[in-house]
Amino acid sequence: MQSLIELSGVSKHFGDGPTRVDALRDVNLTVRQGEVVALLGPSGSGKTTLLNIIGCIVPASAGRVVLDGEAVYDGRWLRRDLRRLRLDKIGFIFQFHNLLPFLNAHDNVALVLTLAGQTAAEAQRRADTLLDYLEVGHRAHSMPAQLSGGEAQRVAIARALANRPRIILADEPTAALDSKRAGIVMDLLRKLAAEQDACIVAVTHDEKIYDRFDRLFHLRDGVLDNQEEFVT
Incomplete structure (x- = not known):
């Protein structure tokens, strides 16, 4: 299976001298197409920082980041247009849907496609297809x-998938949902990862969905120190 995320020796610190905080220390991680993995750990352990580095939102302090076969960071950014990189390769899903309140569900999805340069007609068709696929076309x-x-949350997932990204990053995607809806959302994400040869990395504290992941990675004090396998 092709590796979609490869992190080698990734570290991140904030500040210097006596105020320095090491958020991540020498993290090595590989995630392959079709995989759905979780980042676990207490608050302040570095989970969101790691997600933001994979998402090319913040730079690492050291290490190498390869996304979908392309080296994007190696001591410095290797791509100038990070906005384009995120549009092309990465979809983001958050705990709260963050839909634009002045746009309807369809237009929230279509807007991403328009920003990526697709025609209005193409954006409309893709939005319709995704909303129908996620069973919210009637909304x-x-x-x-x-x-x-x-x-x-399903509309937010449709928006994240609009440009057919191969890497989907989710920050507490089910925290605001009850057990039944959380299970439905995770089952959809697993299905999407398999069908689109994508991978999903989710930060979560939600124990009720642990069995939906292929692997669980534990972060403690910025160190990735344990991995458990699930047979799915």
Whole structure:
């Protein structure tokens, strides 16, 4: 299986001297296509920092980052246009859907495609297809405030998938959902990873979805120190 994320010796610190904080220390991680993995650990352990480095939002202090076969960071950014990189390769899903409140569900998804340079007609078709696939097509013209928590999260997933990214990063994607809806969302993510040869990395404290992951990675004080396998 092709590796979509390869981290080698990734470290991140904030500040210098006596105020220096080491958020990540010498992290090595490989995630392959089709895999759904979790980052676990207490608050302040470095989970979100690691997700932000994979998502090319913040630079590492040291190490190498390879995404979908392309080296994007090696002591410095190797790509100038990080915005384009994120549009092309990475989809983001958050604990709260962060849908634009002044756009309906359909337009929240189509906007991403328009920003990526697709025509209005192409954006409309792709948005329709995704919302139907995620079984919220009937809510396409509803505003975010009119959606249930589960519906809003599905629209957010549709938005994250709009450009067919091979890397999907999720920060507490089910924390705002009950057990049933959390399970449905994770089953959808697993299905999408398999069908689109993508991978999913999720930060979570949600024990009720642990069995939906292929692997669990534990971060403690910035160190990735344990891995458990699940047979799925």
